[in-house]
Amino acid sequence: xxxxxxxxxxxxxxxxxxxxxxxxxxxxxxxxxxxxxxxxxxxxxxxxxxxxxxxxxxxxxxxxxxxxxxxxxxxxxxxxxxxxxxxxxxxxxxxxxxxxxxxxxxxxxxxxxxxxxxxxxxxxxxxxxxxxxxxxxxxxxxxxxxxxxxxxxxxxxxxxxxxxxxxxxxxxxxxxxxxxxxxxxxxxxxxxxxxxxxxxxxxxxxxxxxxxxxxxxxxxxxxxxxxxxxxxxxxxxxxxxxxxxxxxxxxxxxxxxxxxxxxxxxxxxxxxxxxxxxxxxxxxxxxxxxxxxxxxxxxxxxxxxxxxxxxxxxxxxxxxxxxxxxxxxxxxxxxx
Ligand code: ADP
Ligand code: MG
Numbered sequence: 001x002x003x004x005x006x007x008x009x010x011x012x013x014x015x016x017x018x019x020x021x022x023x024x025x026x027x028x029x030x031x032x033x034x035x036x037x038x039x040x041x042x043x044x045x046x047x048x049x050x051x052x053x054x055x056x057x058x059x060x061x062x063x064x065x066x067x068x069x070x071x072x073x074x075x076x077x078x079x080x081x082x083x084x085x086x087x088x089x090x091x092x093x094x095x096x097x098x099x100x101x102x103x104x105x106x107x108x109x110x111x112x113x114x115x116x117x118x119x120x121x122x123x124x125x126x127x128x129x130x131x132x133x134x135x136x137x138x139x140x141x142x143x144x145x146x147x148x149x150x151x152x153x154x155x156x157x158x159x160x161x162x163x164x165x166x167x168x169x170x171x172x173x174x175x176x177x178x179x180x181x182x183x184x185x186x187x188x189x190x191x192x193x194x195x196x197x198x199x200x201x202x203x204x205x206x207x208x209x210x211x212x213x214x215x216x217x218x219x220x221x222x223x224x225x226x227x228x229x230x231x232x233x234x235x236x237x238x239x240x241x242x243x244x245x246x247x248x249x250x251x252x253x254x255x256x257x258x259x260x261x262x263x264x265x266x267x268x269x270x271x272x273x274x275x276x277x278x279x280x281x282x283x284x285x286x287x288x289x290x291x292x293x294x295x296x297x298x299x300x301x302x303x304x305x306x307x308x309x310x311x312x313x314x315x316x317x318x319x320x321x322x323x324x325x326x327x328x329x330x331x332x333x334x335x336x
Contacts, residue, residue: 032059033228039092041078052078054251057290065222065229067239070248076232080198085113097195114144118189122201127185128173134184135169138191145192159187179210190221199231203238212273215241240276253288254296
């Protein structure tokens with residue numbers, strides 16, 4: 001049995017061991033690989049302040065695949081930008097694989113981005129360098145991760161085989177279809193064997209069949225190397241492939257939908273994928289109570305029960321009930 005240490009990943013030589021996530025799992029197996037606490041992000045635009053995250057908590061275990069859903073503007077990309085080390089929060093704490101990403105020095109940020117995380121964006125134009133061949137694109141993260149020469153060439157062939165694009169080393173992105181480009185983008189994101197893969201709507205511009213290929217490849221990489229994955233998506237079928245779906249509302253986690261059974265590892269066909277859903281038969285939808293006891297009630301419940309402002313809380317032995325608050329009418333004073 002290998003003796004994994006809990007040191008930050010960059011202190012280890014990437015070529016020497018397979019996969020990076022297991023190295024990040026140290027003595028405390030219950031500690032999450034990603035732990036974000038009370039993240040706040042405020043963007044200042046001229047005199048206006050936009051609150052993109054307002055006290056977001058998120059824990060993700062090593063090897064877990066989490067989908068993040070939410071209306072446009074709910075803070076999904078902001079959260080991913082913070083996790084990728086591209087942006088800093090205005091307040092709060094976020095630790096990823098022993099790196100506090102809210103307090104990285106420039107040198108640590110560089111190491112973190114080169115070794116710990118890989119990312120895929122929606123537009124493959126943002127993922128790949130158009131003037132580089134497929135092999136050169138794959139070589140960028142390998143070189144940054146100090147994987148060169150024979151080891152790099154071996155890794156490039158292995159990756160291209162893994163995504164079903166063996167022999168495309170000398171092609172340029174423009175010579176590939178949109179789906180093929182996104183497969184290469186995914187290979188670039190995992191080439192240096194990061195502990196964490198962050199994907200922001202990676203299937204947003206793809207048809208359902210191609211989206212299925214991408215998400216299944218992500219699942220495959222995740223299973224092979226115990227990769228921890230956070231994927232932002234609007235597609236319920238993509239979310240249904242995850243272990244857990246976190247819904248953001250107004251910059252906070254509102255609900256979590258958890259798979260009842262672990263993914264069986266079987267590939268879905270196009271029809272099964274198109275019908276995949278987060279139903280009560282396969283998933284449990286739960287409301288998230290944050291560290292200080294706050295929760296968000298689902299909007300339909302709030303509207304249907306006319307809950308607003310204050311509620312009455314009835315505490316029972318093992319549960320609580322919330323009742324809409326209707327103040328008792330005051331007796332009218334007798335007019336003399
Ligand atoms: P999502 O990815 O869920 O659509 P974002 O994280 O992109 O949401 O945005 C959350 C909020 O923050 C939105 O109101 C958006 O307009 C605002 N926002 C995001 N990035 C910036 C920025 N660079 N400057 C100003 N406001 C921003
Ligand atoms: Mg976004």
